[in-house]
Amino acid sequence: MERLIEEIPSFFTIWNIIFLAKAMGVTFLLTAIGCLVGFSMGLLLAVFRKTKAIFLLPLRIFIILYTEMFRRIPFLVSLLLMFYIFMIFQISDNLFIIATITVCLIATAYIGEIIRSGIESINQTQWDAARAMNFTYFQILKEVIFPQAWKVILPPAFGFFIMFIKDTALASQIGVMELTFAAKVLNNKGFSPLLSFGSVLILYFILSYPLDRFGKHMEKKLATNRN
Amino acid sequence: MGYTLVYTQVLEFFPYLVRGAWISLQISVLAFFGGLFVGLFFATIRTYGNKISNTLVIWYVTFFTNTPQLVQVYFLFFALPEFGILLSPFMAVLIGMTLNAAAYLCEIQRAGFLSIRQNELDAAKTLNFNLTQQVKYVILPHIMKVLFPPLSNHYIIMTLGTSMAAIFGVEELTGRAFNINSETFRSVEIFSLTALVYIAITFIATFLLAIIGRYFFKAKIRIIQ
Amino acid sequence: MPQIEIKSLNAYYDKLHVLKDVDVKVEKGEIISLIGPSGSGKSSLLKMLVGLLVPKSGEVKINNEVINYENKKDLRAVREKIGIVFQQYNLFQNMNVLKNVCIAPTKIQKRDPKQAEDQAIELLEKVGLKDKLKSYPDELSGGQQQRVAIARALCLNPQILLLDEVTSALDPELVQEVLDSIRLLASDGMTMLIVSHEMSFVKEVSSKVIFMDNGSIIEVNDPKLIFESPKEKRTSDFVSKILRDK
Numbered sequence: 067m068e069r070l071i072e073e074i075p076s077f078f079t080i081w082n083i084i085f086l087a088k089a090m091g092v093t094f095l096l097t098a099i100g101c102l103v104g105f106s107m108g109l110l111l112a113v114f115r116k117t118k119a120i121f122l123l124p125l126r127i128f129i130i131l132y133t134e135m136f137r138r139i140p141f142l143v144s145l146l147l148m149f150y151i152f153m154i155f156q157i158s159d160n161l162f163i164i165a166t167i168t169v170c171l172i173a174t175a176y177i178g179e180i181i182r183s184g185i186e187s188i189n190q191t192q193w194d195a196a197r198a199m200n201f202t203y204f205q206i207l208k209e210v211i212f213p214q215a216w217k218v219i220l221p222p223a224f225g226f227f228i229m230f231i232k233d234t235a236l237a238s239q240i241g242v243m244e245l246t247f248a249a250k251v252l253n254n255k256g257f258s259p260l261l262s263f264g265s266v267l268i269l270y271f272i273l274s275y276p277l278d279r280f281g282k283h284m285e286k287k288l289a290t291n292r293n
Numbered sequence: 294m295g296y297t298l299v300y301t302q303v304l305e306f307f308p309y310l311v312r313g314a315w316i317s318l319q320i321s322v323l324a325f326f327g328g329l330f331v332g333l334f335f336a337t338i339r340t341y342g343n344k345i346s347n348t349l350v351i352w353y354v355t356f357f358t359n360t361p362q363l364v365q366v367y368f369l370f371f372a373l374p375e376f377g378i379l380l381s382p383f384m385a386v387l388i389g390m391t392l393n394a395a396a397y398l399c400e401i402q403r404a405g406f407l408s409i410r411q412n413e414l415d416a417a418k419t420l421n422f423n424l425t426q427q428v429k430y431v432i433l434p435h436i437m438k439v440l441f442p443p444l445s446n447h448y449i450i451m452t453l454g455t456s457m458a459a460i461f462g463v464e465e466l467t468g469r470a471f472n473i474n475s476e477t478f479r480s481v482e483i484f485s486l487t488a489l490v491y492i493a494i495t496f497i498a499t500f501l502l503a504i505i506g507r508y509f510f511k512a513k514i515r516i517i518q
Numbered sequence: 519m520p521q522i523e524i525k526s527l528n529a530y531y532d533k534l535h536v537l538k539d540v541d542v543k544v545e546k547g548e549i550i551s552l553i554g555p556s557g558s559g560k561s562s563l564l565k566m567l568v569g570l571l572v573p574k575s576g577e578v579k580i581n582n583e584v585i586n587y588e589n590k591k592d593l594r595a596v597r598e599k600i601g602i603v604f605q606q607y608n609l610f611q612n613m614n615v616l617k618n619v620c621i622a623p624t625k626i627q628k629r630d631p632k633q634a635e636d637q638a639i640e641l642l643e644k645v646g647l648k649d650k651l652k653s654y655p656d657e658l659s660g661g662q663q664q665r666v667a668i669a670r671a672l673c674l675n676p677q678i679l680l681l682d683e684v685t686s687a688l689d690p691e692l693v694q695e696v697l698d699s700i701r702l703l704a705s706d707g708m709t710m711l712i713v714s715h716e717m718s719f720v721k722e723v724s725s726k727v728i729f730m731d732n733g734s735i736i737e738v739n740d741p742k743l744i745f746e747s748p749k750e751k752r753t754s755d756f757v758s759k760i761l762r763d764k
Contacts, residue, residue, distance in 0.1 A: 140455075143491060198570065
């Protein structure tokens with residue numbers, strides 16, 4: 067225990083603090099980019115999945131396969147697979163780019179499902195009434211469905227964002243300099259694992275907890291607004 | 294420079310790979326039920342306990358749900374030896390996943406407690422059901438039905454989560470993929486096969502859970518949406 | 519020449535045969551009520567007319583022109599001619615009353631927005647809701663919402679109006695206000711097909727009543743006769759059960 071207290075000043079040097087701060091930035095960037103892209107692409111997936119035209123059937127099948135695939139493979143395996151594909155086929159050797167692309171692909175699948183759920187939660191009569199007035203599929207989505215669905219989509223989408231912060235920890239396994247990797251680096255350098263992993267746990271908490279509280283607050287506000 | 298995918302070289306390792314799924318299953322089942330019981334205990338404290346124990350549980354749940362499972366296990370594996378506690382990789386992962394699951398399953402089960410419908414209980418009381426009968430005929434069936442989908446969902450998440458054990462050297466599915474990879478270097482082939490095995494496992498699990506749900510708990514979960 | 523002519527129409531909802539060899543003729547200005555037990559196909563018939571249920575076989579003619587419900591152009595044309603009001607969740611929850619009524623004329627029919635708005639206000643006044651223009655659906659009672667839905671359908675200037683159990687989801691005290699609006703339309707000469715359980719209203723306002731059961735048309739008759747001396751046994755079974763419950 068005394069050894070631990072001795073180590074504290076040598077652990078919390080400016081260099082280490084900046085190092086951890088940068089790593090925290092990488093974690094946040096991965097999450098944010100992943101979720102932004104995931105939301106946009108997921109939106110496309112959800113919209114096209116519910117079309118009825120026959121000629122779009124291949125697209126619909128692709129969307130279903132894509133979504134099921136990325137939701138049924140562990141993040142670690144997705145990351146490793148993409149890592150090796152990029153490396154072996156010499157597409158890129160930038161770890162951050164590989165991780166970001168993987169993260170975007172995964173987020174797209176999950177958020178696409180959340181959006182689809184939101185769309186499906188809107189009563190069928192809203193569709194029927196609009197179709198009977200000659201609205202096109204996309205007009206119905208834009209004018210009628212999405213204005214109502216976003217309240218149902220936002221809370222779980224935000225919840226996913228918060229969960230995703232923790233999932234990016236796995237990007238450490240392909241060498242991306244995010245928080246978990248930083249913890250390993252510090253540990254390997256000889257610093258106490260308690261301090262290394264402990265401080266990183268706290269940093270993740272600092273990233274996640276305020277967002278979690280905000281999310282719960284927003285959920286409450288949306289629920290009361292609806293009534 | 295070209296690279297051709299050669300799956301045949303890797304297929305001879307396939308049985309070895311798939312047997313790793315058995316270890317993954319052990320971890321996920323043990324951690325899930327461990328987390329379920331601890332979580333139930335916590336959920337009870339949260340719903341019926343005193344102020345202090347309630348707050349302690351809240352801190353526990355908040356901590357474990359706002360930090361990554363991977364780092365939690367890293368901590369257990371690397372930091373505990375400082376206190377003289379040496380855990381094998383399997384145990385570190387198992388304990389880590391159980392502690393993590395306990396936090397999430399506490400919240401899920403707490404939601405189940407809160408979903409009890411008072412008017413059903415009142416009706417049972419007026420029909421002279423004693424406490425045991427109330428629990429058996431009114432409370433339990435309803436809670437099981439409400440809890441089955443989110444619990445099943447979390448179980449699937451945990452099944453995928455066991456892949457993290459590979460990082461600590463455990464020879465479950467992903468761990469074995471690592472081993473095969475270091476022998477054959479056919480990385481893309483191996484990890485794509487591993488991905489397929491996970492897809493198969495989760496489909497089987499979802500399918501079984503859907504059947505169990507429908508027949509035992511009258512709860513419906515969808516296999517593909 | 520009948521305004522609507524349906525011949526040997528068959529329709530399926532998934533595997534369920536919901537309309538079996540249905541024949542209907544509707545003259546201009548007629549008000550036809552469809553009665554029958556749940557699941558008899560009454561709503562399916564209305565939905566089929568506006569293309570929400572595609573027929574498997576048979577023929578539908580509007581103003582003596584055959585409609586191909588699989589053809590996009592035909593579908594758009596028929597929806598211009600026929601308006602429909604549903605049982606619930608009619609109004610677009612994210613728009614206020616005025617926008618609900620105006621949006622289709624403005625955006626879909628591409629009419630002049632000012633003209634559409636003026637007509638909307640006139641129709642809303644007619645159904646007694648002029649002071650609710652800026653209200654949102656969740657601020658209105660069920661009866662008020664249905665009256666807006668009727669105004670909305672009328673703002674598209676349809677030749678035919680379909681009313682699918684529009685009072686069934688309402689609290690009893692709200693039913694009359696909606697029936698009053700429908701009476702007003704009846705006196706204006708609008709061709710209407712009404713699916714309803716309000717038997718006294720059906721007797722009062724219809725020129726013809728069709729009894730359906732299990733997807734088929736069992737009997738078509740004068741409103742007075744169908745209740746007092748129905749031709750078919752199934753009709754009399756249904757009618758006596760309904761009247762007894764009243």
